[in-house]
Amino acid sequence: MKPTSLDKSKIRFLLLEGVHQSAIDSLNAAGYTNIEYLKTSLSEDELIEKIKDAHFVGIRSRTQLNEKVFASARKLLAVGCFCIGTNQVDLNAALVKGVPVFNAPYSNTRSVAELVIGQIILLLRGIPQKNAAAHRGEWQKHAKGSFETRGKKLGIVGYGNIGSQLSVLAESMGMKVYLYDIITKLPLGNAIQVGSLKELMETCDIISLHVPETAQTANMIGATEISWMKQGSILINASRGTVVDIDALADSLERNQIAGAAIDVFPVEPRSNDDEFISPLRKYDNCILTPHIGGSTMEAQENIGLEVAEKLTRYCDNGSTQASVNFPEVALPSHPNMHRLLHIHENVPGVLSQINSLFSDNGINIRSQYLQTNDKIGYVVMDIDEEHSDIALDKLNSVDGTIKCRVLW
Numbered sequence: 001m002k003p004t005s006l007d008k009s010k011i012r013f014l015l016l017e018g019v020h021q022s023a024i025d026s027l028n029a030a031g032y033t034n035i036e037y038l039k040t041s042l043s044e045d046e047l048i049e050k051i052k053d054a055h056f057v058g059i060r061s062r063t064q065l066n067e068k069v070f071a072s073a074r075k076l077l078a079v080g081c082f083c084i085g086t087n088q089v090d091l092n093a094a095l096v097k098g099v100p101v102f103n104a105p106y107s108n109t110r111s112v113a114e115l116v117i118g119q120i121i122l123l124l125r126g127i128p129q130k131n132a133a134a135h136r137g138e139w140q141k142h143a144k145g146s147f148e149t150r151g152k153k154l155g156i157v158g159y160g161n162i163g164s165q166l167s168v169l170a171e172s173m174g175m176k177v178y179l180y181d182i183i184t185k186l187p188l189g190n191a192i193q194v195g196s197l198k199e200l201m202e203t204c205d206i207i208s209l210h211v212p213e214t215a216q217t218a219n220m221i222g223a224t225e226i227s228w229m230k231q232g233s234i235l236i237n238a239s240r241g242t243v244v245d246i247d248a249l250a251d252s253l254e255r256n257q258i259a260g261a262a263i264d265v266f267p268v269e270p271r272s273n274d275d276e277f278i279s280p281l282r283k284y285d286n287c288i289l290t291p292h293i294g295g296s297t298m299e300a301q302e303n304i305g306l307e308v309a310e311k312l313t314r315y316c317d318n319g320s321t322q323a324s325v326n327f328p329e330v331a332l333p334s335h336p337n338m339h340r341l342l343h344i345h346e347n348v349p350g351v352l353s354q355i356n357s358l359f360s361d362n363g364i365n366i367r368s369q370y371l372q373t374n375d376k377i378g379y380v381v382m383d384i385d386e387e388h389s390d391i392a393l394d395k396l397n398s399v400d401g402t403i404k405c406r407v408l409w
């Protein structure tokens with residue numbers, strides 16, 4: 001097998017936040033062994049230092065890849081988010097630097113949905129309080145405030161991959177499912193889409209949040225929205241910490257307006273397992289607090305490791321950007337016996353014609369050409385004969401608006 005243009009042993013991966021061993025195994029199997037593996041995330045300063053030499057960086061939800069960090073990422077080719085959410089990455093800063101970002105949009109969705117089902121059962125039975133009391137030596141044997149899930153109304157905010165799976169699981173236990181989403185959805189089973197968040201919050205016994213972190217979802221559930229909830233209802237958040245105003249939730253628990261809550265994600269989360277978790281919710285026994293582990297099962301983490309490592313490998317070996325969250329998507333066939341040029345450029349008029357003229361002026365025959373653009377950048381891939389590779393790369397680097405350029409063989 002011929003090597004790729006960059007010697008694989010020199011391609012450096014920085015994997016943070018203890019991504020699953022399956023990612024390392026997959027990269028090794030593809031010939032990538034230059035891997036720095038850390039169990040924790042890094043502070044901005046540490047990250048700026050480490051990322052300087054990395055061609056690929058793999059993170060989970062804690063590592064913040066902002067514009068300042070990208071500015072020092074001189075060699076960075078791509079980012080792998082070993083999770084669903086990509087809000088921790090400045091996707092635009094990555095884009096304009098010519099760095100595609102990949103994630104794993106499905107692998108942990110079932111794990112989150114299952115956790116929420118468990119939380120609903122526990123909260124409806126008042127188990128968190130009874131459990132805490134038993135640990136203190138108290139015996140609270142009574143049925144007051146304990147309910148079955150059957151017949152209860154579950155309101156799902158954000159009916160995507162997680163919300164819709166939760167819907168199916170909840171219906172199988174006899175719950176009535178309502179949903180609110182900014183997009184008209186095909187409700188699964190007998191679920192009913194309602195027209196407003198207010199209607200959902202006023203109707204349901206349990207509200208579970210499954211929206212991404214966006215400008216629109218920031219503090220989406222504040223004091224006003226919580227005041228719409230029925231007396232004795234339940235709030236669950238396994239989406240992002242920015243979605244719920246924690247002080248407003250604490251106030252509602254303090255006043256016993258809602259019967260309980262389960263919160264997996266927080267506006268500020270400890271950077272490592274050695275740091276203290278600080279939250280006003282700690283004092284409420286009827287609030288299940290989990291350390292952002294909605295998607296943390298062995299099955300999900302193993303699958304995520306494989307999925308994202310494969311996406312990074314495919315981009316490195318073949319140039320394919322399929323399923324990237326920020327980049328023009330180009331799905332590429334293999335390129336046996338040819339050299340492949342990857343050119344990322346600012347999306348301004350005339351780049352392609354400049355490339356084509358430079359190539360024709362220099363007798364470079366383009367065997368195949370693929371182009372995709374978005375509003376900011378263009379990504380053109382060309383397969384050419386080996387003998388023209390050096391001159392072609394040289395010419396491509398002289399094209400106005402070039403952001404990044406490399407060759408694969």
Ligand SMILES: NC(=O)C1=CN([C@@H]2O[C@H](COP(=O)(O)OP(=O)(O)OC[C@H]3O[C@@H](n4cnc5c(N)ncnc54)[C@H](O)[C@@H]3O)[C@@H](O)[C@H]2O)C=CC1
Binds near residue numbers: 105159217
């Ligand atoms: N706790 C954990 O460990 C995990 C948390 N997550 C979080 O869960 C989120 C949801 O995941 P998926 O279901 O896979 O995402 P998804 O993209 O499949 O679904 C999100 C849904 O929310 C809807 N939505 C967006 N903005 C909205 C708004 N303002 N109001 C109402 N609906 C809105 C979208 O239309 C979409 O249907 C992720 O973005 C991630 O932040 C994901 C995995 C694990």
Ligand SMILES: O=C(O)CCC(=O)C(=O)O
Binds near residue numbers: 062084085086108
């Ligand atoms: O496992 C993680 O670190 C984060 C999981 C998550 O929140 C996600 O997949 O979006």
